[in-house]
Every structure is written in structure tokens, then in C-alpha cells.
Amino acid sequence: MSDVNTSTLIEITEPSRFNEQAAVALVISGALVAVADRRVSPVERDEVIRFIRERGLAPGIADDRLSSMFDELAERLEEPDFANVVIETLRPVADLPLSSHLIELSERVAAADEDVHPHEVQAIKLLRLLTLVLPRAKPVGASAAAKR
Template sequence: MSDAKYSNPMEIEITEPSSLNEQAAVALVIAGALVAVADRRVSPVERDEVIRFIRDRQLAPHIPDERLFAMFDELAERLEEPDFANVVIDTLRPVANLSLSSHLMELSERVAAADEDVHPHEVQAIKLLRLLTLVLPRAKPVGAAARAASEE
């Protein structure tokens, strides 16, 4: 692969993730980042909590800490834009079939509590994540199973 493809790791992670594991890691990071930016003050302890949570549960052992930190920083910045909800939805939709919702919810609650001040906007962000994990459309099957289903 060319060096240009690696110049922006977030582009690989979000727009063209190479695997479901990569997408799951980004989903976890965005859940934490969403809660962290909700009170308009991203604390380093909140970012550290996201990485610690992922590491403690070995949810993305193939991704170095530096890359997870970079993901968090970029996503936190991106979530301050007006279309933040689309970013969250687009990131969570590919992993809707995975059983990540309990991890997403636990992570979001831990991030909210990490700075020892749970802001009402953080509570709203957690509620939004809970709602999204319940209502996001599941990914459609691809490959032979999809063709067989469409032929019926």
C-alpha cells in the first residue's frame, strides 16, 4: 500500500475501514469522544479512560495506543462540528450487528465519571448513544447469503 494511504490514519479507519475490528475500535473511541466533548471540555483523563477501557478489555489489541489517542483527538475535534450526529451514526452503523452496545454504554458512563463531574450534557450524550444502539439499522448481509436471500 502507498504511504499516502497511511498519511491520515483516520481516513483509513472511518471512510474505508479494512476490517470489522477496525470499525469496532473506532465505534468505541467515538462513544467515548462523544461523551467527552458533551460538556465542551475534553479532559486528558477522559481520553485516557477511553484507551484504558479498550486496553483492559483487549478490544483492540492490534491498534497501538498512539493510534487510539490520535483517533480520539481527531474524532473529538470532528464531534464539535454541526454534523456531529451524522459522524456518530455513520461510525456506529457498520458495527450495529456486533454485540458492542454493552461496551459502548459502559465506556460512555466511565468517561462521564472520569473527571469526577458528570455534566448534564454528558448524561444526554449517554442517552443518545443508548438510543442509537437500539435503533440503528443492522448491516445487510453481503456475499452468497445476500444473493440467496434476494433470490427468494
């Protein structure tokens, strides 16, 4: 069990993975809202990319990578275990100050096609709840100090 925790901590603090994890968390929040009404529109994907670019939240990740990430995650979120996918995607970035961005992005995606569906509102509420209750990742330094 300690091997799993150690590898997770390394993955979270690894600088080369940080931007990728933040991008995936942002993209999944937009994709979750996009699939909620069962009609994923290209304008919703474009809004996710625009939002990320405007705020400089995923430097070094190309627009085509964000676009393919959105398409892959939107497809994955149509599966019965979509909640687990969302939780596992958000967990590694729980300590990052992304919560307000995740919510704002999800709201912009809901409005992007000019029709806010009730299921999109439910998806935004789910994201708000998840950003409040997800277990926070433990900093590597703090866990090492706690073992002493």
C-alpha cells in the same frame, strides 16, 4: 445504488477493517461524552484507551493510534453535523455485540473527570437510543440467499 451496498458489505466483512471499525465506534462513544460538557480532558481520553485495552476490544491497534483517533473524533464532534458523524461511525458495527461496551465506556468517560455534567448524561442517552435503532448491516450470505 447496488455498487454502494456491495462496497459497504465488503468493508463490513473485511477482517482487516473489523478491529479498526470497532475501535472507531468505541472511541467515538467516549469522545461524544467527552465533548458534551465542552471540556475534553486528557483523563477522558486515557479512560477510553484503558477501557479498550482492559477488554481486548481492539487488538492490533496501538495506544498512540487510539489516542490520535480520539483527538481527531473529538474535534470532529464539535462541528454542527456531529450526529451524522456518530451515526455513520456506528452503522458498520451495528451487528457486533458492542452495544453494552459502548454504553459502559461512555459512562466511564463521563465519570473519569469526577464531574458528570448533564450534557454528558444526554450524550449517553443518545448513544443508548442509537444502539437500539441503527439499521443492522445485512450479512453477505443472507443477502445473496435472498436474491435467489
